Structures are given as C-alpha cells and as structure tokens.
Amino acid sequence: MSCYKQEDLIKMVEEANRLTHKGKVADYIPALGEADPSTLAVAIYTGEQECMYAGNIEERFTLQSISKVLTLALALMDRGTDYVFQRVGMEPTGDPFNSISKLETSVPSKPLNPMINAGALAVTDMLVGNTVEDKLERLLKFIRQLTGNENISYNPVVAQSEFETADLNRSLCYFMRQHGVIESNIEMLINLYTKHCAIEMNCNDLAKLGYIIGNEGRDPNSDQTVIPLEIARIVKTFMVTCGMYNASGEFAIKVGIPAKSGVSGGILGSVPHGVGIGIYGPALDEKGNSIGGLRLLELLSKQYNLSIF
Amino acid sequence: MSCYKQEDLIKMVEEANRLTHKGKVADYIPALGEADPSTLAVAIYTGEQECMYAGNIEERFTLQSISKVLTLALALMDRGTDYVFQRVGMEPTGDPFNSISKLETSVPSKPLNPMINAGALAVTDMLVGNTVEDKLERLLKFIRQLTGNENISYNPVVAQSEFETADLNRSLCYFMRQHGVIESNIEMLINLYTKHCAIEMNCNDLAKLGYIIGNEGRDPNSDQTVIPLEIARIVKTFMVTCGMYNASGEFAIKVGIPAKSGVSGGILGSVPHGVGIGIYGPALDEKGNSIGGLRLLELLSKQYNLSIF
Amino acid sequence: MSCYKQEDLIKMVEEANRLTHKGKVADYIPALGEADPSTLAVAIYTGEQECMYAGNIEERFTLQSISKVLTLALALMDRGTDYVFQRVGMEPTGDPFNSISKLETSVPSKPLNPMINAGALAVTDMLVGNTVEDKLERLLKFIRQLTGNENISYNPVVAQSEFETADLNRSLCYFMRQHGVIESNIEMLINLYTKHCAIEMNCNDLAKLGYIIGNEGRDPNSDQTVIPLEIARIVKTFMVTCGMYNASGEFAIKVGIPAKSGVSGGILGSVPHGVGIGIYGPALDEKGNSIGGLRLLELLSKQYNLSIF
Amino acid sequence: MSCYKQEDLIKMVEEANRLTHKGKVADYIPALGEADPSTLAVAIYTGEQECMYAGNIEERFTLQSISKVLTLALALMDRGTDYVFQRVGMEPTGDPFNSISKLETSVPSKPLNPMINAGALAVTDMLVGNTVEDKLERLLKFIRQLTGNENISYNPVVAQSEFETADLNRSLCYFMRQHGVIESNIEMLINLYTKHCAIEMNCNDLAKLGYIIGNEGRDPNSDQTVIPLEIARIVKTFMVTCGMYNASGEFAIKVGIPAKSGVSGGILGSVPHGVGIGIYGPALDEKGNSIGGLRLLELLSKQYNLSIF
CATH class of the missing domain: 3.40.710.10 (DD-peptidase/beta-lactamase superfamily)
Structure with a gap:
C-alpha cells in the first residue's frame, strides 16, 4: 500500500x-x-x-473504551461465543454508553452489547484468572503480543482516579449481579475494569x-x-x-x-x-x-x- | 370510640x-x-x-418498607424539611418501588419520593449519628418511645439475609452517589437500611x-x-x-x-x-x-x- | 364560615x-x-x-385540564365505576401530563389515571350521547346545574385553536385505539375534547x-x-x-x-x-x-x- | 459466480x-x-x-418493511442527504420497530433511523409528488425499473387491511407532526405508506x-x-x-x-x-x-x- x-x-x-x-x-x-x-x-x-x-x-x-475490544476478544478466546453471548447481547442501542434503563426494561435483564459500559463490565467479569492481578497480567500479555510492544502497561494514576469516580459503573454492576449476569465481587471487578481502561499506548x-x-x-x-x-x-x-x-x-x-x-x-x-x-x-x-x-x-x-x- | x-x-x-x-x-x-x-x-x-x-x-x-415512614420522620426531625426535600422529591410515581429508570431520566437525578427504595435509602443516609450502631440505636429509641415497648429490636437473621441479597439497593445507592444525592459509604448505608427494615414488632x-x-x-x-x-x-x-x-x-x-x-x-x-x-x-x-x-x-x-x- | x-x-x-x-x-x-x-x-x-x-x-x-374533573364525574355517572376503571387506572404518575411512554411500557396498555391527557381522552370517549353535540350539550347542562349559571358555554375560538394544534393528543388517542382502550372516531373525540377544555367560566x-x-x-x-x-x-x-x-x-x-x-x-x-x-x-x-x-x-x-x- | x-x-x-x-x-x-x-x-x-x-x-x-429500503433510496434521490437526515437519524436502536418512547425522550424528537416505522413514515412523507397516486406511481416506476418487471404493483386488499389497522402508525405520525418532523395530512400519508408496504413481488x-x-x-x-x-x-x-x-x-x-x-x-x-x-x-x-x-x-x-x- x-x-x-x-x-x-x-x-x-x-x-x-x-x-x-x-x-x-x-x-x-x-x-x-x-x-x-x-x-x-x-x-x-x-x-x-x-x-x-x-x-x-x-x-x-x-485506551478507555477502546479496551472493550480487547477484553471482548480475550473473553471470547477464554470462554467461547456461547458462554459470552448468553450473558451479553449483540444489538446496537440508541442509548448513551453508560445508560442503565435498558437493563431494567429488558427481559431478561442483559446488557445489549459488549461496547456499552454494562456489557463491557460483564465481559471483564468473564476473563479467566484467579486474581485481579492474574487477569490483568493475561490481558497485558495479550496486548503486548498484538502490538509487539513489551513495554505496554497501565497508568496507575488514571486507574486510581477512575476507580474513585466509578459509582455509575458500580451501579451497573450491582444491577447486573442482582439479575445473575455477573457473579463476582464488584470492587475487584471495578478494580480490574478501571485498570484495563487505563492501559496506555x-x-x-x-x-x-x-x-x-x-x-x-x-x-x-x-x-x-x-x-x-x-x-x-x-x-x-x-x-x-x-x-x-x-x-x-x-x-x-x-x-x-x-x-x-x-x-x-x-x-x-x-x-x-x-x-x-x-x-x-x-x-x-x-x-x-x-x-x-x-x-x-x-x-x-x-x-x-x-x-x- | x-x-x-x-x-x-x-x-x-x-x-x-x-x-x-x-x-x-x-x-x-x-x-x-x-x-x-x-x-x-x-x-x-x-x-x-x-x-x-x-x-x-x-x-x-x-417492618420492611413500613420502616420508611419512621426513618422519614426521624430524618425530618434530625435535618429539617429543607435539607430532606432538597435530596428527595415529594411526587408519587407510577413505577415499581425498586425502579431505577426515573433516576436516569429525571433532571436533576433525585428520587421521586421517600417511600420508594431510592428515596428511602437517601433518607436513611440523612439520619444523624457517628456510626451505623449510633444511628440504629437512635432509631430504635425513637420507635420504642412511639410504641411504648422497650423490647423492640431488629431481627438479625432477616437483616443479614437482606444484606446479602441487596444488590438492587446497592445499585440504586451507587447511582445516587454518582449524582451527589448521597455521600456515605454504601456498605454501611445498606447495613443500616437492612437493619431498620428488619425491625420487628x-x-x-x-x-x-x-x-x-x-x-x-x-x-x-x-x-x-x-x-x-x-x-x-x-x-x-x-x-x-x-x-x-x-x-x-x-x-x-x-x-x-x-x-x-x-x-x-x-x-x-x-x-x-x-x-x-x-x-x-x-x-x-x-x-x-x-x-x-x-x-x-x-x-x-x-x-x-x-x-x- | x-x-x-x-x-x-x-x-x-x-x-x-x-x-x-x-x-x-x-x-x-x-x-x-x-x-x-x-x-x-x-x-x-x-x-x-x-x-x-x-x-x-x-x-x-x-377550564382546560380542570374540565377533566367534570368529564370524569359525568362518565362515572353515565357508565359506573367498573366500566370506567377497566379502561383508566387510578394511580398517580411522576410523568408529565402529556406523556405517552407509560402507555407503551404498561401491560396492559392503559392510561395511569384520568387526570393525565391520555386518561382524560379515554374518559371523554365514555360520555354517553349520539353525537359530539349531544355529548357536549349534556356536559354543559351538567356544569350549568353545578354552577347555577345558565350562561356557561365554550369559547369556540380557543376550541378551534386547540383542535388545530392537538396532534399530541391525537397521537395518544390512536395509540390507545390500537390497544382497544378507546374505539371512537378520533377526530370526533378530539373535537369534543377540545371543546370541553374550552368551556369558560x-x-x-x-x-x-x-x-x-x-x-x-x-x-x-x-x-x-x-x-x-x-x-x-x-x-x-x-x-x-x-x-x-x-x-x-x-x-x-x-x-x-x-x-x-x-x-x-x-x-x-x-x-x-x-x-x-x-x-x-x-x-x-x-x-x-x-x-x-x-x-x-x-x-x-x-x-x-x-x-x- | x-x-x-x-x-x-x-x-x-x-x-x-x-x-x-x-x-x-x-x-x-x-x-x-x-x-x-x-x-x-x-x-x-x-x-x-x-x-x-x-x-x-x-x-x-x-414487501412490508422491505419497502422501507426503496422509499429511502427514492427520498434520497428526490431530496438529497441533507434534507433527509435533518429529519431522520442514522442510529440503530435496541427498541422494537414500532416503538414510540424514543420519540418522546430524544431531544430534538426525531426518529432514530429510517428502518423503524417512525423513520420510514417520515421518509415516505418526503417523497416528491402532488398526490398519493403520483407518489405511489413514481415509486412503482422506480421499482419496475430496478426489477425489470413491468407488472409489479401493490395488493389493494392487503393495503386496505393495513390501512384499517394502522392506528399505531397514525400515533407515530401525529407525534412526529407535533414536533415538526412531518407536515402532511396524516391519512394521506398512511394511505401511501400502507400501499407501498403492500407492493407485491x-x-x-x-x-x-x-x-x-x-x-x-x-x-x-x-x-x-x-x-x-x-x-x-x-x-x-x-x-x-x-x-x-x-x-x-x-x-x-x-x-x-x-x-x-x-x-x-x-x-x-x-x-x-x-x-x-x-x-x-x-x-x-x-x-x-x-x-x-x-x-x-x-x-x-x-x-x-x-x-x-
């Protein structure tokens, strides 16, 4: 080219x-x-x-929301399409990315797609690993392999700043946990989520x-x-x-x-x-x-x- | 009579x-x-x-939701009407008591009234006291005075059961904290809320x-x-x-x-x-x-x- | 007094x-x-x-919306409470008076109460009479009896002005007709509705x-x-x-x-x-x-x- | 191939x-x-x-909704992209094709895309022609040219059946007319719409x-x-x-x-x-x-x- x-x-x-x-x-x-x-x-x-x-x-x-693409790829590799799409839909939505209303009105309650916050949080919850550190390390390894850049990591200041202001994402998570879409400890999930949003390149x-x-x-x-x-x-x-x-x-x-x-x-x-x-x-x-x-x-x-x- | x-x-x-x-x-x-x-x-x-x-x-x-009446009375006594109604509305709603959608669509985001869960959680957050125990003790004292029954207390088994299944209420709380309606630690608030819901009589x-x-x-x-x-x-x-x-x-x-x-x-x-x-x-x-x-x-x-x- | x-x-x-x-x-x-x-x-x-x-x-x-009180009274006298409340609910709503969303989300689709536009239109549709003129005359007669003022009538200029700008009410009517809440010719219903809203006193x-x-x-x-x-x-x-x-x-x-x-x-x-x-x-x-x-x-x-x- | x-x-x-x-x-x-x-x-x-x-x-x-593709093509040819997309959006929606709620909550009120009913009705309203017959004839001519089949026409029985049961579409139309998205006589628009939905092939x-x-x-x-x-x-x-x-x-x-x-x-x-x-x-x-x-x-x-x- x-x-x-x-x-x-x-x-x-x-x-x-x-x-x-x-x-x-x-x-x-x-x-x-x-x-x-x-x-x-x-x-x-x-x-x-x-x-x-x-x-x-x-x-x-x-990366912020760009990381949603990478966690989706890794979750699909970790869990397979059936597992992932039982928990997250495939449909675009006319609502803003951080909206919660559709989780209340959809039956069953399920995020519409993996690119809105609700869906991305559910996808992050599917990553394989024993601890937040494990999962993050696996994701970073995957991204380093994709970019060929071994220095890629996350910005801890941004991650911490997001973690402290992530109440809307916590609200989405607890709503989904109520409906069985996710099952983990929410603070650990938000910890992992805000860190992968803060991956720098x-x-x-x-x-x-x-x-x-x-x-x-x-x-x-x-x-x-x-x-x-x-x-x-x-x-x-x-x-x-x-x-x-x-x-x-x-x-x-x-x-x-x-x-x-x-x-x-x-x-x-x-x-x-x-x-x-x-x-x-x-x-x-x-x-x-x-x-x-x-x-x-x-x-x-x-x-x-x-x-x- | x-x-x-x-x-x-x-x-x-x-x-x-x-x-x-x-x-x-x-x-x-x-x-x-x-x-x-x-x-x-x-x-x-x-x-x-x-x-x-x-x-x-x-x-x-x-008591479950009946306790919303008592926390409202005590919060109004603790804080005055102006303080309380800046944070919680006075309007009835056609939505179910545990709905979250109106918090998203209302500008500003504010629970419609103190009898739905969102509003009652915000009211509970207004009770005066240094600790969960303080606040609960003040509420129990108030209720004992109202009923003339010194033995009134809460059922710890029910409270614990509710605490463990309160994810929808947690979702409401974090949504409201995002919008500045409440400011406290959410787990402490849910702790107090589930205990006052479990008051027995x-x-x-x-x-x-x-x-x-x-x-x-x-x-x-x-x-x-x-x-x-x-x-x-x-x-x-x-x-x-x-x-x-x-x-x-x-x-x-x-x-x-x-x-x-x-x-x-x-x-x-x-x-x-x-x-x-x-x-x-x-x-x-x-x-x-x-x-x-x-x-x-x-x-x-x-x-x-x-x-x- | x-x-x-x-x-x-x-x-x-x-x-x-x-x-x-x-x-x-x-x-x-x-x-x-x-x-x-x-x-x-x-x-x-x-x-x-x-x-x-x-x-x-x-x-x-x-009168505008005040007339909703009078059409409700007359419809209840004409049809009885069972008939009326099968078609219109009794619950207050946190939504604006002209909102249509709840008609879509409620199952069955039914206006929440007779004081919002949807409900008042459904109530107007229940008034007994062969023609718009019949129904309006019966309503006026009722109001003249209540006020003891034989001169009460409607303002035709206001009624016409409202009739010409009533598209939102038409939208509500057709939505309700789709769901069987009302059955009449909509233009006739809007004609009657805008006239009773324009009753003067x-x-x-x-x-x-x-x-x-x-x-x-x-x-x-x-x-x-x-x-x-x-x-x-x-x-x-x-x-x-x-x-x-x-x-x-x-x-x-x-x-x-x-x-x-x-x-x-x-x-x-x-x-x-x-x-x-x-x-x-x-x-x-x-x-x-x-x-x-x-x-x-x-x-x-x-x-x-x-x-x- | x-x-x-x-x-x-x-x-x-x-x-x-x-x-x-x-x-x-x-x-x-x-x-x-x-x-x-x-x-x-x-x-x-x-x-x-x-x-x-x-x-x-x-x-x-x-054709039913398939005709939405053809009216969109013709409206774009008739009016140009600027005109069309000032009145109809380009965004997919997670709502059903006949939903009205988003018209109420979107500011400004505008159908999200031309493939849902609201958007398709607005698009049909843009077709050039002096009468319903003119517009329909132009559309049929366009479709005959595309298919090379001069016999293509609409099924009058289906069209009539749809016309008589189109109250939900009427509701959408009046809602949009209230907000200036469409301006025509609604019955004529529904007439044209139900006829193009009934085009047979x-x-x-x-x-x-x-x-x-x-x-x-x-x-x-x-x-x-x-x-x-x-x-x-x-x-x-x-x-x-x-x-x-x-x-x-x-x-x-x-x-x-x-x-x-x-x-x-x-x-x-x-x-x-x-x-x-x-x-x-x-x-x-x-x-x-x-x-x-x-x-x-x-x-x-x-x-x-x-x-x-």
Whole structure:
C-alpha cells in the first residue's frame, strides 16, 4: 500500500485539526482533564516495517473504551461465543454508553452489547484468572503480543482516579449481579475494569492492533494467528455496529471503517485486509468521540477508499 | 370510640382471610419466605389502655418498607424539611418501588419520593449519628418511645439475609452517589437500611405507632409530642399519596386511610384523630401489599367510615 | 364560615401576586398566549348567597385540564365505576401530563389515571350521547346545574385553536385505539375534547363547582344531590393524588386542599364540608400550575387551616 | 459466480425449512395471517440471465418493511442527504420497530433511523409528488425499473387491511407532526405508506433488487446507474446496521450480509459486488424476521463466504 504518503497525512491532520477547538476534553475522570485539546496524531500501519504517521506520534494515552475490544476478544478466546453471548447481547442501542434503563426494561435483564459500559463490565467479569492481578497480567500479555510492544502497561494514576469516580459503573454492576449476569465481587471487578481502561499506548501501537483485527487475527511479522479468525471477525463487526458510541450508525455511513473510540480521544481503526489506524485527539464531541479524529477518518476514508460499504 | 367491637373485628378478619390463598409470601428475601400465608391479624388502638384485636396478635414480623415512614420522620426531625426535600422529591410515581429508570431520566437525578427504595435509602443516609450502631440505636429509641415497648429490636437473621441479597439497593445507592444525592459509604448505608427494615414488632405496637402519627404526633399516655405536628402531617400525607406502592391511588379511592405497607405483610394505618391500625398478613398481591390486609382495611373503612376523603 | 374576610383575601392576593412575574402564560395553544400574566383573582364560596372574593372576579377563562374533573364525574355517572376503571387506572404518575411512554411500557396498555391527557381522552370517549353535540350539550347542562349559571358555554375560538394544534393528543388517542382502550372516531373525540377544555367560566362559577364536590355532591341552594356521594368522593380523591400535574405530591404536603389546575391558569379547590375555591392566574410555573394561584392556596390553607392532612 | 448450484440451494432450503414450524405467521394485519408457514423459497441473482432458485419461486408476497429500503433510496434521490437526515437519524436502536418512547425522550424528537416505522413514515412523507397516486406511481416506476418487471404493483386488499389497522402508525405520525418532523395530512400519508408496504413481488424480483443495491446502483442488463452510487451505499449500510429489526446486530455477526426483512416473511439480501438474494418464508421468529429465511441466509453465508465482515 505504497499509496499512503506522509505529506498527505500531514495535510489531512492539519485540516481535521481545525475542528478540535469545537470539542472538549473529557473531565469526568479528573486525570483525563489535563490533556491538550489541540493535539491530533495518526499512525497507519500496513504490515510493513514502519507506520506512516502525522502529528506527535510518541504521545501516550489511555485506551478507555477502546479496551472493550480487547477484553471482548480475550473473553471470547477464554470462554467461547456461547458462554459470552448468553450473558451479553449483540444489538446496537440508541442509548448513551453508560445508560442503565435498558437493563431494567429488558427481559431478561442483559446488557445489549459488549461496547456499552454494562456489557463491557460483564465481559471483564468473564476473563479467566484467579486474581485481579492474574487477569490483568493475561490481558497485558495479550496486548503486548498484538502490538509487539513489551513495554505496554497501565497508568496507575488514571486507574486510581477512575476507580474513585466509578459509582455509575458500580451501579451497573450491582444491577447486573442482582439479575445473575455477573457473579463476582464488584470492587475487584471495578478494580480490574478501571485498570484495563487505563492501559496506555501510542498511535503506532494502536495502528498495529487495528491491523491485526482487520487482518483476521494474523500478525504479519510472525505470521501467527494471535486472535482466532472467527473472533477477529466478531470483534470487527461490533466495531461497525456499536464502536463509536451512539454515533456508530452515522459513522458507518460517513466513514465505513470498523473502529472503536475512547473518551481519552483515541480511535482504533481496522480496515479489512491490510490497514490498521491509530488516532489520538482528546477534544471530544458531545457523544464522546474525538472530534478531530472523526474528521480525519472521514478524510482518510474518502482519500483512500477505505469504507467497507 | 366504643364502636369498635371485638366480634366485628373477628368477622371481618374471617371474611378478608378468604382472599389470602390468592396471595404469595415474599421470597426474594429468603428469611421472609417461611411465613404462613394464611395468617391474618389486626389490632386497633384508640388511645385507651388496650387494643381491640383479632387474629394472632402476638406474632411478630419485620417492618420492611413500613420502616420508611419512621426513618422519614426521624430524618425530618434530625435535618429539617429543607435539607430532606432538597435530596428527595415529594411526587408519587407510577413505577415499581425498586425502579431505577426515573433516576436516569429525571433532571436533576433525585428520587421521586421517600417511600420508594431510592428515596428511602437517601433518607436513611440523612439520619444523624457517628456510626451505623449510633444511628440504629437512635432509631430504635425513637420507635420504642412511639410504641411504648422497650423490647423492640431488629431481627438479625432477616437483616443479614437482606444484606446479602441487596444488590438492587446497592445499585440504586451507587447511582445516587454518582449524582451527589448521597455521600456515605454504601456498605454501611445498606447495613443500616437492612437493619431498620428488619425491625420487628407485633400488630399492637404497629397500631400504637399509627395512632400517634394520626394524632399529629402526640402520645395519648404521656400527652407529650413525640413527633412534631408538621412532621407527623408530612408523613401522613406521604402515606396517602405513596404509601401502598404503585397501588396507592386505588387504595386512596377504595379505602382512604393513610397507610404504609411492607413486603413482610404488615400494614400501618393512621386514621386522623384517634385510630391507629396494625395489620399482619404475609400473603401479598402482585404489587407487594398484603392481600388480606387490603381487604380488611376496605371492610374497616366502610364499617366505621374511616376514609379521609 | 364568617371567618373569611374580604380584606384578608385582598392582602393574600397582593402577596401572591408578587410571584406572577416569575411565571409564563401558556403559549402552546395560541389563543391562550394573550392572557395578562399579572392577573390574579380568587373567589371563595361557603354555601351562602355570595362569594367572598379578591381581584377581577368577572374575568372569564377556559377550564382546560380542570374540565377533566367534570368529564370524569359525568362518565362515572353515565357508565359506573367498573366500566370506567377497566379502561383508566387510578394511580398517580411522576410523568408529565402529556406523556405517552407509560402507555407503551404498561401491560396492559392503559392510561395511569384520568387526570393525565391520555386518561382524560379515554374518559371523554365514555360520555354517553349520539353525537359530539349531544355529548357536549349534556356536559354543559351538567356544569350549568353545578354552577347555577345558565350562561356557561365554550369559547369556540380557543376550541378551534386547540383542535388545530392537538396532534399530541391525537397521537395518544390512536395509540390507545390500537390497544382497544378507546374505539371512537378520533377526530370526533378530539373535537369534543377540545371543546370541553374550552368551556369558560369565572372564579365565582369555579368556587361553586368546588363547593359541591367538597360537599359530597349536594347543592346547598336546592339541597339536591347533583353528583352521587360516591362519585364526588372519587373525584375529590383524584384531585388530591393527581390534580396538580406532577406537582400533586408537593401540593398535598404544602397545601393539602383537593384541587385541579388547568394551563389557562385556573385552579378549582374543594375543601371538604363547606368551602369551594375558584382561582384564576394565567402565569404558570414550569409544571403548568398557576404560580400565583399556588402561593395563594398556600396562604389560604395556612390562614384558615384548610388542609385535609 | 458459477459456484451457486441449484441442488445445493435445494438442500439448504430443506435444512432451513426444519425451523419453520417454530415460527408464526404475522397476524396483526389480517390479510397476512393466511400465508402458509411451511413455505420457504429463495432466488439468487448474479447478474446473468437467470436466477438460481429453490422452492416455489413464483409465489408473490407483499414487501412490508422491505419497502422501507426503496422509499429511502427514492427520498434520497428526490431530496438529497441533507434534507433527509435533518429529519431522520442514522442510529440503530435496541427498541422494537414500532416503538414510540424514543420519540418522546430524544431531544430534538426525531426518529432514530429510517428502518423503524417512525423513520420510514417520515421518509415516505418526503417523497416528491402532488398526490398519493403520483407518489405511489413514481415509486412503482422506480421499482419496475430496478426489477425489470413491468407488472409489479401493490395488493389493494392487503393495503386496505393495513390501512384499517394502522392506528399505531397514525400515533407515530401525529407525534412526529407535533414536533415538526412531518407536515402532511396524516391519512394521506398512511394511505401511501400502507400501499407501498403492500407492493407485491416474488423472490426473483427481490433478488434483482438486491443485486442492484449491492452493485452500487448499476443495472447489469442496461449497464445504467439506477440508484446513484452514494445512495446505494447509504441504503446498504442501513441494511447492515438496522435492516433486521432489533436482531440486526446478531445477524451482522452470524450472517454478515446486508439485508432487510419484512413481516410478510420476505428478506432482501445485497451481497456487495455481484449477488442479490430474495427469500420468502412467512413463519416469523419473535422479532419479526423469517425464521427459515434467517437460517437459510446463515447457511448461504457460510457455504459461499458471503459475509462482508
């Protein structure tokens, strides 16, 4: 894919950056509020040695909701699809990602999908391991393998900040435990959840992750299957139907790239068969997606014809 | 009120008891599931030495939601009306007593009234005291004073059983803490809440309680004000608009007695100016009210013209 | 009740009028938007020849939601309680008066009570008569009998204005027809509904209405029963639990007078056993109640000890 | 695509047909209730002269919700994307296709997407034409061009049956008119809507339709663009995110073919770049999708690797 040119990327980042002043950095988690809203960076990985990139590619950020993709993949590998989807649905929802109402009105009570908080918490509860540390270590090992970056870990300050302000997630957890969707100790679950949301990486790492998911789970360097084909496809499908919060439908039409965003401002993109995208732009729109990142993906999709539709 | 006759009461209990086989004993709290559904007892107190009664008047039961009336009275005495109603609303709701949806859709997020679980949990959080034990002891002291029964305490087995199955209440608490309605440690709050729900008494005690609330807070024996007039009226008004779960409207029309029910099968009735009623009948209808107790109150209201409407 | 003094009323109206600049005249119906927000008038009727009053007592206004009380009374007289309450519930709701959501989530689909729009439309559909004109004439005749005012009719300009902007009510009607709650031609029903909402009277008329409802249906002049006792009580009970939109609970606590408000700014009050109140103050608070009227009722309730609680 | 073999299709239809006894024919529209639940037919069109097929390919059925795809395409051609998406959203929803609640809770009130009833009614309202007949004729002409079948028309008996039982759709329409989403006469709109839902075709016609949508709007016979590229892609994307009612998410994962179902039991499938699918199987699952059709698509997707994911 020699078509991706550094100078084109730089131009597109410049254009997309004109929107960042309209967005707002997430501040419901104190530690996120310090990000610079004018930041916008992108890396594109096509399986070769190096990523194409533009912007400050070295800056690290926490995954936040992007980690939902990775816990889902690992839970599916740990437990199989039957087990996972007995507890979590597959349907997109028009509600905000942190909503609880549908858990009350759905019969049986079951999170609609693994990309909203309720579903992601239930998925985290399925990870195999004896302790929080065990489970986190297994997840980190999995992510290090996917990115080829042995230094990946979580940011303890952000994790602690989220842990202290996670009452809404606790509310979701206890509601689900009442209905038998999860069974664990909730504080341990929130501990694990906030830590995996705080896993840090940069755009290069994210682009490699995206590449492997789009590449049906095969690592181009080792030529090994890191995520089983079927699971990579399931994950990619959720990225299309539910990946961009309750703006996923519009994103499918305007951009058409399987993607998952987080309130840190990161976006993971997985163009099938050969392109992984990592974006960081902490200024968010009102639905919680990187405002510059969305624009940048729209430009990329048009320029390089990346839509799956 | 010499009009109340023991033999009339016995007949009415017999008639109302014909409905009890249609009800079901609450079993979501394991310890409640052991009650005998055919039980039905009533005591009527008119300020004189003895209660009129029918049925096994000695049997003790836990207050469950009836305790919401008492914590509300004490919280209003502890904190004043402004403080309490900044945190809890005054409006009846068509939703079930344990519903969470309205907390999500209301702006600001605030429980609609103190008789649903969300509101009662917020009220319990307002009780003054340094520890759970302090607060519980103050509440028990208040109830002992109201009933004139120094032996009143809580049932630790029921309290423990409820504590272990209180995940829905925990969910409500964390949701409210997220929105600043409550601020405490949730496990301590649930500890206190489940203990006051497990306070035990018999129908005589309940009838005395009902008498004082209907008597604008004055104890007929000591001639002292145990609940300030304004607070007794507020509590009585909530018993009319929200006291019988989401059957309160129908109850106001068919019976018209200020009342509060609990899932143990108890019902507290406060006829203004001179009649307190205590009922115990653990077979419940589908909304959680004592099925025999409802019928009995309807018969009493017609026979003695007790409706406030 | 010689205690009611004209000069006291005038003072209370003056005090309550200080709030009217904070309210807003209803403008969703164009014809209502022309009212003068600084108007505030009250009449009190105690069964004697003349009303006590303060403010411009001659000004006429449309009943709007106050008419729900009268159609309910007539429908209960026409059809009996069983028929009516099979189709409409008795429970207060925390939702706004024009909400449709509960019709979708309730099983079976049934309006929660006759004071919200859905319920009032269903009640209007129950009135006996061959044509819209028949039914309206019967209702007017009933109201003329209650008020002793043969000149009472409806305002055709307001009725037409409401008819043209009644799409939300049409939506409620078709939803209910889908579920078998109503069966009629919807345009005819809306025609009748908007006309009875547009029935006009002044505060004196309203006070007489309120007197009879509070007097258990008996007209003090003719000493005849105009509304059967049981029905007058039912109506009065709904005024307590649901009469002031979703501020009914707060009103019960702060004022405690059975009352029904309309978005025209009228309030009907029925103090049991001897006092009818008619108020007109078109400046509304955000829940749709007359802001000056609410304050005035609070002052009246305190001054003359009118709360039923 | 010579890979598609008649005998394979027949085997797959046989296998899928084992599920049809578990489904139920739609009966909320009386005229649909007469369909034979054991019917299952499929046609596959790959741009060549003839369709591959299995089952009774001649049987005609009404499009029902499948017509939403065609009105959306025509409205987009008539009005442009800006106009259409100002009035209708792009987001999938977890609610049933005929739900009204989200119209009440969304600010501004706007149907979430064009595949639920509210959105489809709003889209139908956008079709250009002076009269219902004009608009319907334009739509039929468009569909005849897409299918190459000049005989396609609507079933007047089904249309009339739906018109008479369309109160829920009327309710949706009036609710939207209240909020300015639609402006027309509602009876005319329901007239047009029920007629386009009653457009009849067989599986062959449906397969040709599906082919052109998947082929980016180009007719393989005439080599003309019948639907502009951008619009064909938008339509196809909605088929993925919202095409199978509130089972769209699960369908994307298990089958992965852009598809739209109707309560008649029809399913339109558009595999990108070269395969159109038409299915008819009137036995429905509880979400309103053809139970045999779903299974058949799953078998086809696996056998021929048709998933876009």
